Amino acid sequence: MDDDAALCAWPVATAASAWHRAKADTEAYRRLVVSSAQWDAYVAPPLDGGNPPEASDLVLQLRRAARQALPVMDDQAAELAWRVAETASAWLHQPTDPETYRRFVAAIGAWDAYAAPQLGEPVEELLDQLGEDSPPVAVGEIMAEVATRIGAPAHRDL
Secondary structure (H helix, E strand, C coil), rough: CCHHHHHHHHHHHHHHHHHHCCCHHHHHHHHHHHHHHHHHHHHHCCCCCCCCCCCCCCHHHHHHHHHHHCCCHHHHHHHHHHHHHHHHHHHHCCCHHHHHHHHHHHHHHHHHHCCCCCCCCHHHHHHHHHHHHHHCCCCCHHHHHHHHHHHCCCCCCC
16 A cells, blocks of 8 residues: 555544544544545546646655654554545445445444554553552542642732
8 A cells, every 4th residue: 555545544544433432523523524535536536537647756755754654554554544444435425325334333443453552461460560659549538638628728928
């Protein structure tokens, strides 16, 4: 996959993931629609049958640098983002087709499973290590301290 495709698919995948988690979020849906429209413009052949204009060396270098700046965009992430972009576009063009939506949700699930941060060690051990740095404190103790500070009169130097 070339750098342009990866840079075009990545926003669709991230927008789809955000919208899938919060479907009532109209901004997330707007970002999904806008990024999918940009994806459609990228993959659609020119209507006049001509070749798209060649990008300059500077533009190619900027695109390559942008892709390298995205730490999540290795080859597997680019493939998953491509799949999300394709299925998002298909679903937005056929929103009533249940099979298209199922494929879209499956692609988002694969993207989320890959792009989600993974803990390197079991959570119990991590929590034990955190307890060594700052031991657990009972909520009652914290609330008593906060209540004392709130109830204390403010001292002002006149």
